[in-house]
Amino acid sequence: MSAIAFPTPDAGILARREQILAGLSALVSPGALITSDDERRPYETDALTAYRRMPLAVVLPSTTEEVAAVLRYCGDQGVPVIPRGSGTSLSGGAIPQEDAVVIGVSKMSRILEIDYANRVARVQAGVTNLAVTGAVSAEGFFYAPDPSSQLACSIGGNIGMNSGGAHCLKYGVTTNNVLGVKMVMLDGSIVEIGGGHLDSPGYDLLGLMNGSEGQLGIITEATVRILRSAEGARPVLFGFPTSEQAGAAVAAIIGAGIIPVAMEFMDKPAIEICEAFAKAGYPMDCGALLIIEVEGSDDEMDAQLARIVAIAREHGVTTVKESKSAMEAAAIWKGRKSAFGATGRIADYICMDGTIPTGQLPYVLKRMDEIVKGYGLRVANVFHAGDGNLHPLILYNCNDPVEAQKAEDAGMDILKLCVEVGGCLTGEHGVGIEKRDLMTFQFNPEDLAQQMRVRAVFDERWLLNPAKVFPLEGRVAA
Amino acid sequence: MTIHTPTTEAQACAVVKSVIGSATPLSIRGGGTRAGLGRPAQAASTISSAGLSGITLYEPAEMVIAARAGTPLALVQETLADRGQMLPFEPMDHRALFGSEGEPTIGAIAACNISGPRRVNAGAARDSLIGVRLINGRGEMIKSGGRVMKNVTGLDLVKLVSGSHGTLGFLTEVTFRVLPKPAAIATLQWRGLSDVQGVALLSQALGSPFEPMAAAHLPAGLAGDEALTLLRLENFPDSIEYRAGELALLLGEYGVPDRLEGEHSAGLWRDVRDATFFAGTNEAVWRLSLKPTDGPKAATAIGRMLPGARWFYDWGGGLVWLAMPVDGDAAAVRTALKPLGGHATLVRAPDAVRAAVDVFQPLAEPLMRVTAGIKKSFDPDGIFEPGRMYAGI
Numbered sequence: 001m002s003a004i005a006f007p008t009p010d011a012g013i014l015a016r017r018e019q020i021l022a023g024l025s026a027l028v029s030p031g032a033l034i035t036s037d038d039e040r041r042p043y044e045t046d047a048l049t050a051y052r053r054m055p056l057a058v059v060l061p062s063t064t065e066e067v068a069a070v071l072r073y074c075g076d077q078g079v080p081v082i083p084r085g086s087g088t089s090l091s092g093g094a095i096p097q098e099d100a101v102v103i104g105v106s107k108m109s110r111i112l113e114i115d116y117a118n119r120v121a122r123v124q125a126g127v128t129n130l131a132v133t134g135a136v137s138a139e140g141f142f143y144a145p146d147p148s149s150q151l152a153c154s155i156g157g158n159i160g161m162n163s164g165g166a167h168c169l170k171y172g173v174t175t176n177n178v179l180g181v182k183m184v185m186l187d188g189s190i191v192e193i194g195g196g197h198l199d200s201p202g203y204d205l206l207g208l209m210n211g212s213e214g215q216l217g218i219i220t221e222a223t224v225r226i227l228r229s230a231e232g233a234r235p236v237l238f239g240f241p242t243s244e245q246a247g248a249a250v251a252a253i254i255g256a257g258i259i260p261v262a263m264e265f266m267d268k269p270a271i272e273i274c275e276a277f278a279k280a281g282y283p284m285d286c287g288a289l290l291i292i293e294v295e296g297s298d299d300e301m302d303a304q305l306a307r308i309v310a311i312a313r314e315h316g317v318t319t320v321k322e323s324k325s326a327m328e329a330a331a332i333w334k335g336r337k338s339a340f341g342a343t344g345r346i347a348d349y350i351c352m353d354g355t356i357p358t359g360q361l362p363y364v365l366k367r368m369d370e371i372v373k374g375y376g377l378r379v380a381n382v383f384h385a386g387d388g389n390l391h392p393l394i395l396y397n398c399n400d401p402v403e404a405q406k407a408e409d410a411g412m413d414i415l416k417l418c419v420e421v422g423g424c425l426t427g428e429h430g431v432g433i434e435k436r437d438l439m440t441f442q443f444n445p446e447d448l449a450q451q452m453r454v455r456a457v458f459d460e461r462w463l464l465n466p467a468k469v470f471p472l473e474g475r476v477a478a
Numbered sequence: 479m480t481i482h483t484p485t486t487e488a489q490a491c492a493v494v495k496s497v498i499g500s501a502t503p504l505s506i507r508g509g510g511t512r513a514g515l516g517r518p519a520q521a522a523s524t525i526s527s528a529g530l531s532g533i534t535l536y537e538p539a540e541m542v543i544a545a546r547a548g549t550p551l552a553l554v555q556e557t558l559a560d561r562g563q564m565l566p567f568e569p570m571d572h573r574a575l576f577g578s579e580g581e582p583t584i585g586a587i588a589a590c591n592i593s594g595p596r597r598v599n600a601g602a603a604r605d606s607l608i609g610v611r612l613i614n615g616r617g618e619m620i621k622s623g624g625r626v627m628k629n630v631t632g633l634d635l636v637k638l639v640s641g642s643h644g645t646l647g648f649l650t651e652v653t654f655r656v657l658p659k660p661a662a663i664a665t666l667q668w669r670g671l672s673d674v675q676g677v678a679l680l681s682q683a684l685g686s687p688f689e690p691m692a693a694a695h696l697p698a699g700l701a702g703d704e705a706l707t708l709l710r711l712e713n714f715p716d717s718i719e720y721r722a723g724e725l726a727l728l729l730g731e732y733g734v735p736d737r738l739e740g741e742h743s744a745g746l747w748r749d750v751r752d753a754t755f756f757a758g759t760n761e762a763v764w765r766l767s768l769k770p771t772d773g774p775k776a777a778t779a780i781g782r783m784l785p786g787a788r789w790f791y792d793w794g795g796g797l798v799w800l801a802m803p804v805d806g807d808a809a810a811v812r813t814a815l816k817p818l819g820g821h822a823t824l825v826r827a828p829d830a831v832r833a834a835v836d837v838f839q840p841l842a843e844p845l846m847r848v849t850a851g852i853k854k855s856f857d858p859d860g861i862f863e864p865g866r867m868y869a870g871i
Binding site for chain 1: 537538539540541542562591593597598601602604605614618619620621622624625626627628629630631632633634635636637638640641642646657658659660661678681684685686687714716717720767768769770771793796797819820821823838839841842844845848849851852854855856867868
């Protein structure tokens with residue numbers, strides 16, 4: 001695939017490579033600067049592997065001060081910078097370009113402070129999402145956002161993309177769970193926004209940083225909310241004959257005043273793929289599956305489930321399967337969370353991430369099927385049903401360039417459909433390079449110019465992650 | 479003084495365009511009940527949202543409501559209540575504290591990021607605000623966010639606008655996510671605890687699996703002669719029964735709690751939400767946001783420096799509402815906060831005081847530079863609410 005354009009590398013920067021490398025090596029500890037072809041190669045791309053570019057160099061600082069020194073140097077030299085967490089972006093948010101220095105925070109992976117009384121943890125940006133929960137789970141606490149890549153993805157990357165997950169229906173996304181950041185600005189100044197308290201003073205710069213995709217600065221530390229886990233949690237499988245019935249059941253559950261901690265939807269192709277991989281015991285004779293998780297004491301879960309089952313029965317549910325043990329519960333979630341990996345076993349796929357108003361679900365499912373069939377391809381759907389965040393997986397063969405292009409075109413058509421029905425291009429994966437050129441479908445020129453003017457306050461020369469989020473044409477500096 | 483009352487977004491754009499370059503800045507008015515927030519306004523004319531009223535979208539099954547900025551908050555709340563739903567963040571009503579009249583608007587809730595006791599668990603207004611439409615200082619109609627709750631498309635200008643006190647633009651429409659109203663509500667009340675004990679109780683409860691939705695401590699003399707420590711449970715009745723029992727057990731060392739329901743419970747929380755304990759006095763009123771366990775430390779330090787100061791705690795101790803003699807030393811508040819972190823906002827004081835004192839916490843130099851830059855990026859000519867948050871911005 002080569003549909004998405006990259007900026008032409010700055011020949012002047014490429015010509016000065018040796019000099020720039022020498023400058024960088026003076027700023028960081030030995031081993032932090034990566035220059036050889038072999039060692040740079042893992043940083044060519046992220047989880048959007050169809051696109052790759054070899055960066056000028058990679059720096060892996062160990063301290064905020066090192067990040068500051070490198071950023072100041074790159075700013076002075078006019079060298080583009082690509083911030084990188086763990087490189088799990090599905091939208092190409094961490095894909096470099098030939099004239100850019102990658103600054104990765106993977107070595108900054110320490111948990112700095114856990115404060116149970118105040119329910120916060122202070123961590124370095126390279127700590128993985130799951131490691132935060134791992135550090136506090138013995139005391140019964142957890143960190144709520146849980147993207148499927150949580151074993152690998154970093155807190156810094158989560159903030160950059162404002163990551164979500166399966167449980168945000170109740171607990172919110174990253175922006176609702178981060179109370180403070182330490183960050184380095186392009187001029188090398190180190191600032192702290194927020195902290196262990198609620199609601200920062202002044203403009204909500206913390207809110208602005210969440211989802212800014214590395215375009216405003218580099219986050220090196222974060223203070224996050226940790227929450228006490230419920231006494232118990234139980235995922236339950238609900239099989240419905242059709243997607244429409246499953247969708248109607250979701251609306252009815254919410255309408256009855258019940259907010260389960262998670263409501264995940266899978267269509268028939270997704271059920272078959274995930275069951276073949278995870279052996280989770282998913283019912284194979286239904287057209288759509290909901291995984292609904294309830295929380296609380298055993299009695300509370302029984303009571304809530306009874307309410308949910310009654311509603312599901314009104315909507316034609318054919319299978320209700322409760323997890324009877326922790327192992328069964330884990331298997332149910334394993335099937336869902338490995339949906340992408342399981343799909344990857346049978347075909348190449350691209351994963352889309354649009355959000356729609358949930359009332360539009362039946363129409364959108366039908367239209368998506370038509371769109372993908374129109375290109376002669378197949379689609380499997382998994383998504384967060386409570387909040388309308390879709391993840392259609394378009395299956396194709398990446399060795400066939402024509403089919404690859406068709407898959408990408410089908411994906412773009414689906415995202416346009418999401419916007420048309422009142423939704424948006426991306427619910428949790430970010431714009432990156434993938435959806436950059438569709439931004440004009442969701443925003444008019446004034447909307448985009450206002451965003452770009454805010455961006456320019458932090459970086460008027462477009463050095464920070466420059467090829468991302470905004471179309472390459474018509475960029476506004478100030 | 480001119481008051482512009484546009485009835486369409488196009489008219490509002492025209493009003494803004496008409497004042498560009500004329501050196502007549504605009505103050506923004508919703509219901510006028512919170513005009514005392516921030517530094518005293520310095521604008522010669524006013525643009526009112528009174529002509530932009532009405533709910534534009536309500537989908538109970540999608541838990542989303544959108545309304546024009548001038549829509550009375552009460553109408554939004556009644557509309558939601560009719561379908562068993564509510565705004566998640568329990569917005570404060572400033573009328574008691576300011577002695578103001580009029581109808582609060584939904585636009586001001588977004589513009590000033592107004593939350594209440596539920597904030598500790600369910601997030602602030604900014605956490606539920608998912609979309610805005612506003613007119614920037616160039617007279618352009620700008621939208622950000624939308625009507626879906628998961629949306630990371632582009633920079634989150636919704637957050638920037640929320641809590642900007644009108645300095646970035648004139649809001650015309652706002653969209654919030656909403657939640658089901660709980661089936662039942664009950665308050666557990668412990669008596670006679672010290673500030674430190676009270677906040678320790680709240681911390682322990684908020685760190686338990688029993689999900690208190692609000693957590694406050696009222697020192698003696700505010701709501702009766704005894705100190706009251708309050709936890710509010712919201713749930714299905716069977717869950718409230720169970721959780722109240724578990725919490726009483728968990729917190730047994732603090733004594734046996736009273737159980738309050740109905741108007742007794744609701745009235746107390748209304749007083750906490752609206753800080754009515756400080757209504758009708760001429761004290762200066764501050765809000766301190768800090769780590770919950772630092773709440774009593776800050777309050778005690780300030781109490782030592784300013785005899786006569788009174789306070790209470792919301793958000794599990796993390797929000798200290800403080801009233802002090804109006805001629806008291808404002809610097810003492812921020813001095814007390816310095817070693818602890820967090821920030822302080824002067825909520826109520828005569829105009830002369832609010833013009834002389836930093837109403838909002840001063841920012842570090844690089845962040846102040848960013849703040850000035852963001853203001854300029856929305857409002858290059860400084861049309862909206864000049865100086866409302868910081869002098870010169």
